[in-house]
Amino acid sequence: MQTYGNPDVTYGWWVGNSVVTNRAGRFIGSHVGHTGIICFATGASCLWELSRFDPSVPMGHQSSIYLSHLASLGIGFDEAGVWTGAGVATIAIFHLIFSLVYGGAGLAHSLFFDPDLQEGPIGRVDKFRLEWDNPDNLTFILGHHLIFLGVANIWFVEWARVHGIYDPSLGAVRTIFPGYGDFGMVWGHQFDFLTIDSLEDVMSGHAFLAFLQISGGAFHIATRQIGEYTKFKGNGLLSAEAVLSWSLAGLFLMGVVAAFWAAGNTTVYPTEWYGEPLQFKFGISPYWADTGDISDCKYFFGHTSRAALVNVQYYFAFFCLQGHLWHALRALGFDFRRIAKAIGGLTESTAS
Template identity: 80%
Template sequence: MQTYGNPDVTYGWWVGNSVVTNRAGRFIGSHIGHTGLICFAAGGSTLWELARYNPEIPMGHQSSIFLAHLASLGIGFDEAGVWTGAGVATIAIFHLIFSAVYGTAGLAHSLLFDPDLKDGPVPTTKKFKLEWDNPDNLTFILGHHLIFFGVANIWFVEWARWHGIYDPAIGEIRTIFPGYGDFGMVYGHQFDFLTIDSLEEVMSGHAFLAFVQISGGAWHIATKQLGEYTEFKGKGLLSAEAVLSWSLAGIGWMAIVAAFWCAQNTTVYPIDWYGEPLALKFGISPYWVDTGDVSDSTAFLGHTTRAALSNVHYYFGFFFIQGHIWHALRAMGFDFRRVVGSVASLATTES
């Protein structure tokens, strides 16, 4: 956290990040607690949507964000291939159960376990103690994160291979496995990925991400900084606030990309579950509007699920990027009090 040279700075109760800045154990507890909240939101919202679902109205015209994602994964269909919500309640309840497990683990890490990870029940505990000014430590932890992301991508590819996912081109679930090696095709889509209309290409992209992330994770775990850790490599910038700024940049960019993709792509976001494609408009800022008849819409102020997802993702992404800029400047040592002082000085001069 930026202290502006004051080693004895204190923060109010609302500055939650200050509590975990130099305490790896508390940091992990916060992560696990956030996971529990996400699980609870997913499970509770899925049950709420399922209880309100009306089969006589298109799913995309109802409050169906979670149901739509499950349907896209091929979940909730009967043996005839018709979406009935079968099994959805079970998945929701499992999320609620796991939310309690995660919540308990978060409290345990926050209240009972070592707040700094100096000691632990296994020898590797100390290796995961965050040291913000230690590039070898941070790259080691980053490597494990990348491997977990890669494994998640493999899980998705294998799910499509053995269970199948919904293909809007034929209106039913089918198994998809393009293999793990067509990386040239994936590389060729780096500028037109929003127009992809083949699920084989979608799954090839996830296979490519798995390869890159697992390879990168192994590299970060096995290697240390090559050569001297210089200013060019970021020496002097490593801090909790710097890492926070990069995280905000990443999630902000992903949210903006997701907004554009959801607004137009009907392969990854089928019309059957999300509603019709949107039209991009410009006012004070960009926004998307519905193009179909939404007179039967029962949620989102009369809009489709696609309109809600696209607009909310875009504006969240926009503000995440602003947060990135704010924290990045603070991590670089910029004193925002100078801005207030300059404005006050200007106002005094004009008066």
């Protein structure tokens, strides 16, 4: 984190990142604890939405963000293929249980394990310690992250192949497996992916992502830094602030893509579970408006689940972009105190 040349800077309690700077063990503890919070929120929200669910009202017109995602995955249907919420409570309770496990692991990493990961009970744990200006170290850790993401994509493809997911064109859950090799088709959807109307194409895209991520992960783990470590490759720039800025940029990109996709695509976001497609409008700022009859929408201030999901994603992405710019400038060495000084000098000159 930027210290503006003061080696003894003290951060306030609200600057949470300061306690994990250069402390990989604490950083891992924070990640695991954060996962526990997400798990708890997911489980609790599923139970909350399930307890309020009214089968006489379309799911997309209720407070049903979590139920909608589970229904899209083919979860909650009875043997006749009707969505009844079967099994949803079990999934929610499992999330609550695992949130305790993650919370305990986060506390263990934070309180008992080496905060710097210089040594530990597991061999070669030091390989995962964070050294912000060490490209070999960062690319090694990045490689493992990419492999985990690739495995998650494979899991999703296999879920669709074995269990099946909801197909809005049939109004039923069906198994989908387009294979792992048709990457040419995926490449052809670079500019029209928002209009994809085939679940086979969707799953092929996930298979392609799995291939890219696992290949990229293996490359980063095996090769480390190639050639001289120059300014072009980040010498003098790599820092906690820089990595945070790039992470926020990634969240911005994903949030915007998710907003535009969820607003109009009814293959990945079926109308049955999310409500009718939205219309893009511009008032004081951009927003998406409902297009169907929302007289029976009692939640989300009288809007559909799709409208709530899309608008929140979009503005979340917008603020992530602001955070990215802020931290990127700080990583480059920009001193924001100069702005206050400039405004103060301008005020003084105007007063005189």
